[in-house]
Amino acid sequence: MSRSAEPASGSERDGEDTGRVRVDWRAALRTPRKDVLLRFGFGAGVSLLAAAVSALFGSFIGGVFLAFPAILLASLTLVAEEEGIRRARDDARGAALGTLGLLVFAIVAAVLVRHHSAWLAFGAATAAWAWTSLTAYALAWALGLGGDEPRRRR
Structure with a gap:
């Protein structure tokens, strides 16, 4: 997926990105090897950290x-x-909102799976995740958080 600075359909004004996500399969082939290795390196490092924590403190904490x-x-x-930086900050905010939804999913699933069928527990957890994530996004949008925030002067 790509968020290009170039307008996709002329709907963007003055170089402002409307936040539309487009898939550009050729961009994957143009991605520098350094960037790909950096992503895999961070992914492997986090996975190794989780494995070490699991070995030291048990699978519940490692999970x-x-x-x-x-x-x-x-x-x-x-x-x-x-x-x-502004785009990275927006992406970090989106990751935080998604993480909040996943936390709610985990709590609902953990509580319900002990007393109900897995289908019911995971269905309810998925609904809770969707509601939480969409509500958090709507709240952030309503508060004006995002690409339209004023820039700080240096």
Whole structure:
């Protein structure tokens, strides 16, 4: 997926990105090897950290570390380098909102799966995740958080 600075359909004004996500399969082939290795390196590092924590403190605690988005750090680094700090901040905010939804999913699933069928527990957890994530996104949008925030003066 790509968020290009070039307008896709002329709907963007003055170079402002409307936030539309487009798939550009050729961009994957143009991705520098350094960037690909950085993403895999961060992903492997986070996975190794989760494995070490599991070995030291048990699988329950280690499982919490598996929920960490392994390539988020690498992706934010690359986005900041290529598209600017504001875009990286917006992506980090989106990851935080998604993480909130996943936390609610985990809590609902853990509570319900002990007393109900797995289908019911995971169905309810999925509904709770969707509601939480969409509500958090709507709240952030209503508060004006995002690409339209004023820039800080240096």
